[in-house]
Amino acid sequence: MTTTTLPVPGIVPPGPAPATADAIPAATERQLGGVILDVRNISLAFGGVKALTDISFDVREHEIRAIIGPNGAGKSSMLNCINGVYQPQQGTISLRGQNFRHMKSRQVAELGVARTFQNLALFKGMSVLDNIMTGRNLRMRSNILLQALRIGPAEREEIRHREAVERIIDFLEIQPWRKTPVGQLPYGLQKRVDLGRALAMEPQVLLLDEPMAGMNLEEKQDMCRFILDVNDEFGTTVVLIEHDMGVVMDISDRVVVLDYGRKIGDGTPDEVRRNPDVIKAYLGTSH
Amino acid sequence: METTFPRLLLGHAADRPGAAAMREKEYGIWQALTWRALAAMVEQIAAGLHLAGLRRGEHMVVMGANRPRLYATMLAAQSLGAIPVPLYQDAAAAECAFPIQNADVRFAMAEDQEQVDKLLEVRPSCPLLQAIWYDDPRGLRNYGEPGLASLDALMASGAEHVRAHPDFLRTEVDAGQPDDVAAMFFTSGTTGQPKGVVHSHRTLLDRAHAGAEFDKLGPQEEVLAYLPPAWIGQNIFSYAQWLACGYVVNCPESADTVMIDLKEIGPTYYFAPPRIFESLLTSVMIRMEDAGAIKRRMFQGFMALARRVGPALRDGEPVGALDRFKYALGDLMVYGPLRNNLGLSRVRVAYTAGEAIGPDLFSFYRAIGINLKQLYGSTETAVFVCMQPDHQVRADTVGVPCRDVEIQVADSGEILVRTPGLLREYYKNPEATAEVKTADGWYRTGDAGFLDAQGHLRIIDRAKDVGRLADGAMFAPKYIENKLKFFPHIKEAVAVGDGRGHVCAMVNIDFEAVGNWAERRNLPYAGYTDLAQKPQVYELIRECVEQVNADLAQDERLAGSQVHRFLVLHKELDADDGELTRTNKVRRGFIAEKYAVLVDALYGGRTEQFIETQVRFEDGRTGSVSATLRIADARTFPPLRAAA
Numbered sequence: 001m002t003t004t005t006l007p008v009p010g011i012v013p014p015g016p017a018p019a020t021a022d023a024i025p026a027a028t029e030r031q032l033g034g035v036i037l038d039v040r041n042i043s044l045a046f047g048g049v050k051a052l053t054d055i056s057f058d059v060r061e062h063e064i065r066a067i068i069g070p071n072g073a074g075k076s077s078m079l080n081c082i083n084g085v086y087q088p089q090q091g092t093i094s095l096r097g098q099n100f101r102h103m104k105s106r107q108v109a110e111l112g113v114a115r116t117f118q119n120l121a122l123f124k125g126m127s128v129l130d131n132i133m134t135g136r137n138l139r140m141r142s143n144i145l146l147q148a149l150r151i152g153p154a155e156r157e158e159i160r161h162r163e164a165v166e167r168i169i170d171f172l173e174i175q176p177w178r179k180t181p182v183g184q185l186p187y188g189l190q191k192r193v194d195l196g197r198a199l200a201m202e203p204q205v206l207l208l209d210e211p212m213a214g215m216n217l218e219e220k221q222d223m224c225r226f227i228l229d230v231n232d233e234f235g236t237t238v239v240l241i242e243h244d245m246g247v248v249m250d251i252s253d254r255v256v257v258l259d260y261g262r263k264i265g266d267g268t269p270d271e272v273r274r275n276p277d278v279i280k281a282y283l284g285t286s287h
Numbered sequence: 288m289e290t291t292f293p294r295l296l297l298g299h300a301a302d303r304p305g306a307a308a309m310r311e312k313e314y315g316i317w318q319a320l321t322w323r324a325l326a327a328m329v330e331q332i333a334a335g336l337h338l339a340g341l342r343r344g345e346h347m348v349v350m351g352a353n354r355p356r357l358y359a360t361m362l363a364a365q366s367l368g369a370i371p372v373p374l375y376q377d378a379a380a381a382e383c384a385f386p387i388q389n390a391d392v393r394f395a396m397a398e399d400q401e402q403v404d405k406l407l408e409v410r411p412s413c414p415l416l417q418a419i420w421y422d423d424p425r426g427l428r429n430y431g432e433p434g435l436a437s438l439d440a441l442m443a444s445g446a447e448h449v450r451a452h453p454d455f456l457r458t459e460v461d462a463g464q465p466d467d468v469a470a471m472f473f474t475s476g477t478t479g480q481p482k483g484v485v486h487s488h489r490t491l492l493d494r495a496h497a498g499a500e501f502d503k504l505g506p507q508e509e510v511l512a513y514l515p516p517a518w519i520g521q522n523i524f525s526y527a528q529w530l531a532c533g534y535v536v537n538c539p540e541s542a543d544t545v546m547i548d549l550k551e552i553g554p555t556y557y558f559a560p561p562r563i564f565e566s567l568l569t570s571v572m573i574r575m576e577d578a579g580a581i582k583r584r585m586f587q588g589f590m591a592l593a594r595r596v597g598p599a600l601r602d603g604e605p606v607g608a609l610d611r612f613k614y615a616l617g618d619l620m621v622y623g624p625l626r627n628n629l630g631l632s633r634v635r636v637a638y639t640a641g642e643a644i645g646p647d648l649f650s651f652y653r654a655i656g657i658n659l660k661q662l663y664g665s666t667e668t669a670v671f672v673c674m675q676p677d678h679q680v681r682a683d684t685v686g687v688p689c690r691d692v693e694i695q696v697a698d699s700g701e702i703l704v705r706t707p708g709l710l711r712e713y714y715k716n717p718e719a720t721a722e723v724k725t726a727d728g729w730y731r732t733g734d735a736g737f738l739d740a741q742g743h744l745r746i747i748d749r750a751k752d753v754g755r756l757a758d759g760a761m762f763a764p765k766y767i768e769n770k771l772k773f774f775p776h777i778k779e780a781v782a783v784g785d786g787r788g789h790v791c792a793m794v795n796i797d798f799e800a801v802g803n804w805a806e807r808r809n810l811p812y813a814g815y816t817d818l819a820q821k822p823q824v825y826e827l828i829r830e831c832v833e834q835v836n837a838d839l840a841q842d843e844r845l846a847g848s849q850v851h852r853f854l855v856l857h858k859e860l861d862a863d864d865g866e867l868t869r870t871n872k873v874r875r876g877f878i879a880e881k882y883a884v885l886v887d888a889l890y891g892g893r894t895e896q897f898i899e900t901q902v903r904f905e906d907g908r909t910g911s912v913s914a915t916l917r918i919a920d921a922r923t924f925p926p927l928r929a930a931a
Contacts, residue, residue, distance in 0.1 A: 129315075166314030171425075176543040178315060229426065 003124070016270070032253065033061030036237050037082070037205055042091035044077055051077040052088070052261045059205070064231055064238045066248040068272075069258035070281060075274060077117060078243050078258065079207050084108035095205065109138055114203035117196045118210045118241075124183030128193050131182050132168055135200025136161040168196045171233075184190040190221035195226065199234075206230065208240040212247050218245070224251055245282070249273065291488040292469060293329070293366040293460040295530040300326035303533070306506070309355045312540040312548060320355050322533075328356070330456040332363035332438070335445030337459070339394065339418055343368035346471065350374040350383070350406070351398020353512035353525065353538045356422045356438055360396045361526070365469060365488075366460050372471045372483070373517035380405040385480055386473045387413045389715060394417045396438065400426040407432055450692040465489040471714055472519050474666050483714030484519075484666045494708035495667035497690040501674050502636045504661035508534035508556045509633070513545045519666040520640065524558045527669075530554035549630030557634050559640040564659075565648055567629055588656070589617035597622075597654030603678045622655040631657050638662050638674075644748075645773040646682035653680065661685045663744060667723065667730060669708035673744045684743035694744060700735040700761060701750040735763060737844065747845070752875070754785030760847030762790065764875060767848055770838060774831040775800045779860050779867075781878050783886055784848070793882065793891040794828055795860055801827070816857045816914050825919050828855055831920040839924075846926035852889050853921055854896075856882075857914035863903045885916065894918055 038058040044052040052074045059065045067075050080086040082093055084105035092099050095111050101109075122131050139161065140147070146154040157276070169175055172192050177185055182193055191211060198206055211227065212220045228251055230236050242248045248255060249269040257265035259281040265272050269283055272278055290298075299308065304323035311318055320328075343349060347364045349371050351357050361371040372390055374383055376398065383405055384391070393415050397403045399422065406419050418434045420441050421427055427435075449455055469488040473481040497831055498504075512525035525536045534556070539548040575586050596610045606614075626632040637652070637659045646663065652659040658677065663685035664670035673694075675686035688694050693705040709730050712720040723731045735753040736746040747753070748763035756762050764782040771780035771794065778797040784790035798815055801824060805812055812818035836849040860866040879886055881900075888896035899913035 015662065163314060166316075171313060173541065175315075175540045176547060233425070 004062055032063050035059070036061040036238070038092075038094045039078075040091065040092045040094075042078070042081055042088045044081060044086055044088045050261050052081070052258075055091070055258070055261075055263050057256045057263065057266055059239055060253075061237055062231065062235050063253045064227070064240070064251055066252035066255045067239065067241045067258060068245065068248055068255060072260075073258040073281075074261040075258055076209055077261075079115065079209055079239070079241055080266065082108075083113065083207060109201065112204035113207060114198040114201040114202075114205070115207035116191075116198050116209060116211060118188050118213060120194055121251075122182045122185075122190060122194055122197070125181055127178050127179045127181055128174055128185070128196075129165060129169070129179060131193055132165045132200050133161065134195045135197035136164065138201060164202075165196075165200060170201050171199075171229070172196050181260065188215050188222070191215065191219075191223065192226070195223075195230075199230065199236075200232075203236060205237045208238065210241055210243060212242060212244050214227075216257060220247060227251060289465055291365065291460070291463045291465055291467070292492070292493065292527075292530050293362060293456075293463060293882060295492075295533075296322070296326055296329060296362055296366075297457070297460060298694050299533050303506075305306065306533075307535050308529075308533075309358065309536050311355050311538040312544070312551075312890065317537070317551070325355070325359060325362075326357045326456075329362045329366060330449055331442040331445035332356075332360055332367045333445065333459065334452075334455055334819075335441035335443075335446040336363055336369070336394065337367055337455075338444055338448055339441070341367055341369050341394055344370070344394050344468070345394075346370045346704070348372050348374055348383075348387060348390075348392050348406075349394040349516075350395065350402045351376050351516075352542065353516055353521070353536075354398055354422055355518070355538060357396060357398060358526065358536075360438075361470070365463070366456060368463050368467060370471055373515075373522065374473065375515050375517040376402060377515070378405075380408040382481075384409040384412050386483065387416055389480075389483060390471065391415055393417050397421045399423040399532070403427060403430070407435075429900065432541075448586075452620050463488070465492075468711065470522070472517065472522070472666050475835075482716055482719055485711045485714050486669055486708075487711060490708045491523070491527045491669050492531055493691075494533040494664075494671045494706070495523060497692075497708075498523070498671045498674065499528055499532050501671075501676075502556075504528065504532045504534065504556060506533040508532065508635075509537060509552055509554045510534060510556050511537050511539065511545070511552050511554045513539050513542075513548075514559075515852075519670060520558060521640050523670045524556070546630065549640060549847065550628070551630075553630060553633040555633050555635045557631065557637040559637075559639060560644075561639050561644040561648065562882070564639060564644070564652060568648060568651055571625065571629070574679070586621055589621040592617055593622060593654035594650065597656065598650050601653050601656070601658065601678070602680065618656065626657060634853070636660065636840070640664065640670075640685075643769045644682065647773065649682040649710055663746065665732065667710045668706050668732075669710075671708065672704055672706060675743075679741070679743070681743070684739060684745045686744065686778065687742050688744070694738065695729065696737050697731075699750060700737070701751050702732045702734050702736050702744070703729040704732055704744070705729050719847070735761075756784055756790070756847055757786060757788045758847065761844060762848055763845070766845070767792070767850065768873070770835045771831060773889055774834075776804065776827055777831060779873060781860075781873050781875060782850070783875075783879055783889070789851040790848050791886070792832065792850045793878070793885060793889075794832075794853055794855050796824060796828065796855055798859070815859065816912065819855045819857055820914065820917060822917075825855060825917060828853065829919055829921055835925050836921060840926055843926045846924075849923040850921055851923060852918060854885060854889065854916050854918045857916055858900060858902060858912050861902070863905065864901070887917060888916075 035058045040056050042052055042055045049105060067078055069075050077086060081088050084103050142154040142157050146152050169178055174192055177189060182190055211223055224247060231238050252269055254267060255269055255272045256263060257278045263279040264281060265275040299322040305321055307319040308325045310318045344729060347369050349357055349360055364371045372386060374386060395405055395406055395416060397419055403419060403421050410416050420436055420438045422438050424437050465488045468485055469491055471483045471485050473483050475481055479595045489867040510525055511513060512521060516522055525821050529536045537552045539545045575583060592613055596606050596614055599606050600614060634657055637657055639659060640662045660675040660680050663673040671689050672692055673686040674689050691707050695703040697703055705728050733750050734746050735748050735750040736744060738743055738782040747766040752765055754762045762784045767782040771777050776797055777794055779795035781793045782790055796819055802819060805818060810823055812821060832850050832853050839849050841847045860873060867873055884898055885896055895915050895917050897915045899911055901909055901911050
């Protein structure tokens, strides 16, 4: 039994975080800011295969930006370029004006870019809590020895990180599975845990690689709500790749359309929907 | 009992300021809220509500799950002499409109976005509703609705006022009297509009104390509050008795984590309707099916023993030394771990109420050493009318009248109750009040039943459903149907017999259970209709019916209701066909009409009958099912007294 030391009202409601360090950034009004991520003339080739050809687009702060396209259009490659996993042969990517064409993925992460994966890359044998905790890795200051022995500042730090993780668990409504090994969870929930781990980084930009893939309708709706909530509550900029046109059109502010590694459309969902090239790429044309 | 809820709160805050009043699991840790902190919280909310204009005697809606700050809001409203009206958090928006209009509600406290959305939806039809506050701000940031504000903001304005008027709460609380109205509960009327049941501090607290004395509850109890606070059962257990006894109420993290939270808290005082106990048991049975062979054998062996000697041990009856030893062994290896897994290992007193509980289900819990008992009561009587004392527990009674309760059985068989916990009135509904309250203070429960030889009350049916056989003997269809339905092979049953010479029954088999049973016997069948008409299935059902008859024969009042003939229906009774209500209760009158041919065949002595029935499929199309139904006779037994 713990007796509270918190002041009245005694129990802190979820929502705006108190002023503890490392807490999730305070919420902001949803209004689009300036350009946070700028992609200029990116070309990427694997040997003779051109994955991306001269792609340019920008992402504004607090925006939900979607990248869509048929299979093999180069969507994931684009994300991997932003993420620092691939090094494009040409072009520049800048985050808040900082160029990071030749950066490693760790450096990109330190700049505040987090991502989720199309094919989940969670630790199946670890609990939901521990998986999300791994997302705090970049923010851990004490060294591995102190952490292992739980001495000095390590324990205080652990408590702080645990609190941040618990806020995310609360936010994503996965409390019932807090201690369940991730491998035992249904796919839709694993996706949520994956999102949780990315959120644990407190990213400024969140890259989501097909967050709705393989989900049923209800799971998709839940995921949509979480993406909108993340964007709304934390002001996080979201770049997402998606297959499902309906979902994208509903939640995105602007959409980039790729086909065979080229950009064929860019604009609001309505503009994109009316774009003849996009219609052709998605529905085909009669010859 | 010269006190009120807010006075009790201030008492606890003064006597044991540092003791935990509530706990809520937040961020994975149980956070305790002390009585002092709770009182301070109530003071701020009360001051905020006072500034907002909440007046003495005015109603205020509280809508949400069990959350400490919603409990504090109810206390704050009561401190100001206002009347909290808890509404069901899972009700549809349209259902919330009537109570808000009926009670002229101007202020509402909602738990979260979901509840706020509902209140905003009904606001156009509730012009008086001017202010809505919410506890959890998530998702509500961009709501610009007028009159919508967070509970934090309300408390901040209240804190300001409290600083200027330090005696504010004390003065307001002192002005409240025990006979003031304390709360109003809307009952879900099966017909017509819901009725607001008005209770005073005195009626609720008197019953809370009566229940607490009966089971010697004290401040050391732990309770998990997980049922809707708008239901009087939850309200009594986690609000009225909480303040009366000063124990700890624990709020689960979310509806999905109740089972985990139950295990972590290990409540000592537990209350649940039968369906919860049923789903708990089902989950145990499913997990045992998946367990290894050794565990399964051990479980089956020890459960057989528990069923034989467990209830006797709980009732303090003599049990042989060897059985005692074996039971102790079983406790170590099976019952103890099982109780722990269910989160019931610390339970001292557990109650079930609300509907009839199956004897097998009931005795399962008693057999593994949980002191599960039954009680009888309703919203109108502030719950406690009858309770089962320890060691006098039976599946088919609901116990003895508790303190200050008088019970009378009317000539019609209806149970009349006189209790200090009786409702004052139905709000703005004098006709309904006059219908249930007699001039000399008796309350018509609408239930039919009788007091047995040991003074225990036995409920048999709703009074309006009780009929008479041709010879004048009482005929309680639901009682017979329930007895039949307690068998796992019978899903639904309809008993007919009002005004007839004897009772007949139409039965629905439980397709899953009987299908399983048939498979284990290598009995092939083509589908529901085919399976239902198998002679072997008729034998199976006949055994059930005859066992019910043997049971009924034990009681001379009900011996005449033994089932003489029965048939197994060719289709499942279905709400889509109008045979069941949406809450899955059989619509007896409709069925008797629809299946009139079958009823005639039952009474006409025929051995089979052809019938064709229209059915409505889920997509709206209709079709027909036809079959020739066999009709079987069941053995009946002479009444017990005649046999002796």
